[in-house]
Amino acid sequence: MSAKSLFEKVWDRHIVVPETADTPAILYIDLHLVHEVTSPQAFSLLRDAGLRVRRPDLTLSTMDHSTPTIPVGSLKELKVVSEPAAFQQILQMERNCEDFGLELRGMDSDERGIVHVIGPELGATQPGKTIVCGDSHTSTHGALGALAFGIGTTEVAHVLATQCLLQRKPRTFAVNLRGRLPTGVTAKDIILAIIGRIGVDGGTGHAIEYRGSAVASLSIEERMTICNMAIEGGARTGMFAPDDATYEYLAGRPLSPQGADWDEALSRWRELPSDDGARFDKEVSIDVSSLRPMVTFGTNPGMVIPVDDVIPSPAGSDPGFAKALDYMALEPGRPLAGTPVDVVFIGSCTNSRLSDLKAAAGVIAGRQVADGVQMLVVPGSAKVKREAEAEGLPEVFEAAGAEWREPGCSMCLAMNGDYVPAGKLAVSTSNRNFEGRQGKGARTVLASPLTAAASAISGRISDPRPLVG
Amino acid sequence: MEPITEIRSRTAVLPLEDIDTDQIIPARFLRTTVREGLGENLFADWRYDSNGEKNTDFVLNRPEARGARILVAGRNFGCGSSREHAPWALLDHGFQAVISTEIADIFRNNSLKNGFLPVVADADIHGWLLANPGVELTLNVESRSLSLPDGRVTEFPLESFSRYCLLNGVDQLGFLLNHAGEISRFEKRAGA
Numbered sequence: 001m002s003a004k005s006l007f008e009k010v011w012d013r014h015i016v017v018p019e020t021a022d023t024p025a026i027l028y029i030d031l032h033l034v035h036e037v038t039s040p041q042a043f044s045l046l047r048d049a050g051l052r053v054r055r056p057d058l059t060l061s062t063m064d065h066s067t068p069t070i071p072v073g074s075l076k077e078l079k080v081v082s083e084p085a086a087f088q089q090i091l092q093m094e095r096n097c098e099d100f101g102l103e104l105r106g107m108d109s110d111e112r113g114i115v116h117v118i119g120p121e122l123g124a125t126q127p128g129k130t131i132v133c134g135d136s137h138t139s140t141h142g143a144l145g146a147l148a149f150g151i152g153t154t155e156v157a158h159v160l161a162t163q164c165l166l167q168r169k170p171r172t173f174a175v176n177l178r179g180r181l182p183t184g185v186t187a188k189d190i191i192l193a194i195i196g197r198i199g200v201d202g203g204t205g206h207a208i209e210y211r212g213s214a215v216a217s218l219s220i221e222e223r224m225t226i227c228n229m230a231i232e233g234g235a236r237t238g239m240f241a242p243d244d245a246t247y248e249y250l251a252g253r254p255l256s257p258q259g260a261d262w263d264e265a266l267s268r269w270r271e272l273p274s275d276d277g278a279r280f281d282k283e284v285s286i287d288v289s290s291l292r293p294m295v296t297f298g299t300n301p302g303m304v305i306p307v308d309d310v311i312p313s314p315a316g317s318d319p320g321f322a323k324a325l326d327y328m329a330l331e332p333g334r335p336l337a338g339t340p341v342d343v344v345f346i347g348s349c350t351n352s353r354l355s356d357l358k359a360a361a362g363v364i365a366g367r368q369v370a371d372g373v374q375m376l377v378v379p380g381s382a383k384v385k386r387e388a389e390a391e392g393l394p395e396v397f398e399a400a401g402a403e404w405r406e407p408g409c410s411m412c413l414a415m416n417g418d419y420v421p422a423g424k425l426a427v428s429t430s431n432r433n434f435e436g437r438q439g440k441g442a443r444t445v446l447a448s449p450l451t452a453a454a455s456a457i458s459g460r461i462s463d464p465r466p467l468v469g
Numbered sequence: 470m471e472p473i474t475e476i477r478s479r480t481a482v483l484p485l486e487d488i489d490t491d492q493i494i495p496a497r498f499l500r501t502t503v504r505e506g507l508g509e510n511l512f513a514d515w516r517y518d519s520n521g522e523k524n525t526d527f528v529l530n531r532p533e534a535r536g537a538r539i540l541v542a543g544r545n546f547g548c549g550s551s552r553e554h555a556p557w558a559l560l561d562h563g564f565q566a567v568i569s570t571e572i573a574d575i576f577r578n579n580s581l582k583n584g585f586l587p588v589v590a591d592a593d594i595h596g597w598l599l600a601n602p603g604v605e606l607t608l609n610v611e612s613r614s615l616s617l618p619d620g621r622v623t624e625f626p627l628e629s630f631s632r633y634c635l636l637n638g639v640d641q642l643g644f645l646l647n648h649a650g651e652i653s654r655f656e657k658r659a660g661a
């Protein structure tokens with residue numbers, strides 16, 4: 001038998017009907033994550049066709065995108081703080097889950113949070129599973145060795161009704177990571193550097209496997225940050241092979257296998273890593289020990305430089321490049337560090353887990369957010385919030401002048417009341433610096449929690465390395 | 470879905486590369502629970518200024534773009550978010566196809582499921598289309614071909630199942646539902 005990659009093993013085990021020249025494969029889905037923004041039209045489709053949800057037990061529903069991050073004690077209060085359309089969407093989600101018999105981790109659930117944060121933390125995300133969600137950052141779950149990718153709303157309906165998807169097999173892409181991260185450089189900087197190297201379309205049509213000697217030293221939460229942004233490099237998904245760190249992370253979580261099932265699962269999971277000699281359609285290698293903290297300067301995540309470099313000039317005449325710099329009000333040839341900052345956002349499915357908040361708090365502790373800078377800290381889930389509270393993190397942030405909020409997507413996509421005002425510059429730990437992503441006219445610089453926190457203190461885009469270690 | 474065999478139209482040209490789905494339809498318009506009505510806010514932040522007035526410089530607001538059903542865009546069109554609202558907005562506005570040298574995966578998938586044709590052209594043809602906005606083109610789904618007004622005809626890739634679904638207006642959910650037996654057998658075998 002020929003050597004198989006992690007991706008191929010998971011793919012092959014989920015084939016209901018193999019692909020042919022004329023038809024795509026029918027792929028079975030083990031876990032479907034559903035949220036309020038990309039599902040309403042899918043539920044309508046089921047309703048119109050008189051269909052049920054085939055496997056409510058394999059469907060995990062929550063609300064995160066359009067929920068406010070200001071604390072609310074009741075539906076009435078929710079209505080007051082939400083924008084009307086967002087409020088309707090929240091109500092519609094409650095109704096859809098009720099009508100279709102789905103358990104909803106709703107506004108009052110202590111398991112609510114950003115879908116990509118709660119899947120792993122509940123133990124629902126497991127090695128070897130196929131996982132989909134109407135959200136492109138579903139690749140996050142690949143950190144645990146799952147094959148996880150984003151789908152559209154029509155496909156959400158397909159999975160609700162049949163637990164299957166029609167798929168053509170993507171090609172494979174090995175991203176080899178070696179070396180050890182220097183102090184002050186994080187998983188976020190690794191993935192930004194990868195995207196800078198391969199470009200925002202470098203992974204199109206491919207499933208990435210991150211591999212190599214650096215992997216063992218990366219925590220599961222760091223791997224999630226790296227998988228999260230696979231889509232920003234155009235890839236369908238990103239995965240890490242499961243290892244002892246994965247099993248340790250999953251042991252004892254509410255939805256992880258227990259007892260004899262755990263032992264059985266473990267022996268299955270141990271077979272997943274790519275075989276020696278597995279072949280990949282594409283490969284790139286990065287020495288992480290040479291990396292510096294990365295920051296974006298343009299309007300896509302591929303426009304990225306080390307924080308102590310100058311903003312590059314476009315190669316030849318590139319109207320897109322000029323437009324991006326014009327939008328960002330930045331000039332080529334100048335340093336990006338030192339640019340005044342208006343808003344700092346710590347949150348999103350990329351960087352809102354406990355380790356991210358602790359990293360930011362470590363920089364902030366005993367210091368003050370600069371005058372005129374608004375700093376928002378938004379935990380990824382109710383659980384992260386509780387754990388952060390148990391460690392006293394809200395006090396650290398609030399003493400420095402930052403705001404501590406309720407879990408949700410918040411300023412990452414600005415559809416819930418939190419946004420960056422037009423023309424203002426935000427250093428953000430989220431994943432997209434597209435024009436208007438964080439609010440109409442908002443200028444986004446993507447960075448790690450360390451860089452974001454350091455920039456909050458100085459009020460300027462700053463290298464965090466002098467403040468850590 | 471209505472069957473589509475051929476799209477014949479003038480083009481509108483948006484030469485920028487990496488046009489992401491946040492530009493096609495910004496997130497604040499996703500607070501809807503229906504598919505209809507998104508066309509009004511297609512490319513909203515480029516089409517309207519901060520007072521909500523039409524930005525007259527923007528390609529789609531110019532008279533020559535009126536009625537164009539084929540959009541020609543720069544490389545890597547539709548990257549970013551998985552929002553199906555993007556093809557819904559393009560369709561609602563009146564577009565039926567986009568031509569680029571590269572089209573992002575999820576956007577491409579979503580488009581095909583809604584009868585919106587994503588066409589990948591080679592750099593020569595694409596360059597010519599960018600330089601000649603407003604030309605009349607024919608896109609034929611049956612023969613997977615793009616015909617230029619000067620008589621040149623080129624083929625574009627279109628996966629055979631998607632082509633079949635477009636030509637016949639086939640709903641892919643129906644296709645999946647027809648395999649319910651296999652799905653049940655798989656669940657039994659896998660213990661799912």
Ligand code: SF4
Pocket residue numbers: 064065114115116135137348349350408409412413430431
């Ligand atoms: S945090 Fe941002 S990127 Fe992540 S799921 Fe929410 S909106 Fe999407």
